[in-house]
Amino acid sequence: MATTYKLEYFNFTGRGEPIRMILSYGNLEFEDIRYAREEWPKVKPTTPLGQVPVLHINDKSITQTGPICRYLANIVGLAGNNNEENLEIDVAAEMIGDVLKTAYEYRFETDETRKEKVKERLLELMPIIFTVLEENAIRNQGYIALDRVTFADIIFLCAYEDIRNILENTDVIADYPNLQEVKKNLLSIESLKDWIQKRPTLPIFIYDLKNDIASE
C-alpha cells in the first residue's frame, strides 16, 4: 500500500511551507489541509499538542517542523550522506531558523517600543547570518550547506519569502549575489516550480516566489 501524507496547518506559509515544499520536491502527493485563523479554536484541541503543523503519515501523527523536515528530507534525498554532511545542513537550517524566529517575533509584537527593539535585533542578526550563508553559497557553488541541494536550501527559500513580506517587500538578499543564485537554483527545479505555481495565492502576500518564476 502506498504511503499517504496529510498536512494540517494554517492557510499560510510559515512553519508549514518547508514541509509542503520538501514533499513537493520529492513528488510525494499530500493532502494540504489549511485552516483559517477563525477555525483554530475548534481545531486546536483535536491536535496532539494543541499545535500545527501536524503531518499524518498513514495513521501516524507527527508534530514539530524541524524533525518533520529532516525525516522527509531523508526520504526524498535532501539530507546528508553521513554525520559530517548532516551537521553542515543542520547548522545552516538552524541559523536560518534563528533569523526567521526573530522576524516572526517582530511581526507579532504589539508593543511599539519592544517592536522597535526586536527590529534592531533582526537587522543586526540578519547580516551576520547571511554573510556566513553567502560564504557557504560561494564554496558550494549556489547551495547553502553542501555542493548539492538539501533541505537547508528549501528552509532558506521559505524563510526568504516570509521575511521579505514581513519587512514590507525588502529584498533582504539584494546584497548577496550568491544567495540570489541559491534562490535561482531552487526555482529552476521543476517539482518546486510546479508547487509554487499551483499553491494557493495568499491575499496578505506583497511578495510571492511566483513573481520570481514569472520574471525568469
Added chain:
Amino acid sequence: MATTYKLEYFNFTGRGEPIRMILSYGNLEFEDIRYAREEWPKVKPTTPLGQVPVLHINDKSITQTGPICRYLANIVGLAGNNNEENLEIDVAAEMIGDVLKTAYEYRFETDETRKEKVKERLLELMPIIFTVLEENAIRNQGYIALDRVTFADIIFLCAYEDIRNILENTDVIADYPNLQEVKKNLLSIESLKDWIQKRPTLPIFIYDLKNDIASE
C-alpha cells in the same frame, strides 16, 4: 592524532550543558571554557556568530546547540539507527526544547504583566508535553524516545534541572513516575554521574542534579 574538543559557553548550564553531558557520556575529554557574564562583551566579537555555545573540534568551530548535540550523539552512540528512530528522538528533543524555551522566556522577562502571561503559557504547555513524554517513558520502559538511552534523555535531564531552578525548586516531574524513572536511569550511568559530580557547582542553583545522586 586524537580529536580535541573545546567548548566555549557561559559558566552556567543552559544551552551548553547538554553538550557537556553528551561529551561526558561518551568519555570524550573536552576543554570546558566558561565565561562570566561580565566577560561576554569582550568575548562576543571573537565568536563566529556573536553567540555561544561554540564547540571547537580540532580546528573547526561549530555553533548551534541542537546540531552539535545531534552530531556528537552520532559519535557516542546516543542517536538512532535509522530515519524512523531519529524522528522519535528529534520530536522528543524538540518538544522538550519548546518547554525550555518558554521557561527561559519567563526567567528573563522583566515586565511583570508579561512575565505572568509567559508563566501561564509555561504552566499550560508543561503538562501537555510531559504527558506525552510520560507515555513515551512507559512504552520505552524508562527512556524518552527509544527503548534505550538517547540524546533526547540527556536533553530532558538538563531541561529538568534548569526548569526546576527557574520555578524555585518545584519538582516539575513529581506527578510523572515514569519521567522520574528516566532521571534515575540517567543518573545511574557512571560517566554521567562522574560528570555531574565533578562539574563546577553553580552558586545560583537551588537544585542541582548532584542532590539526587547523593540521595540514592
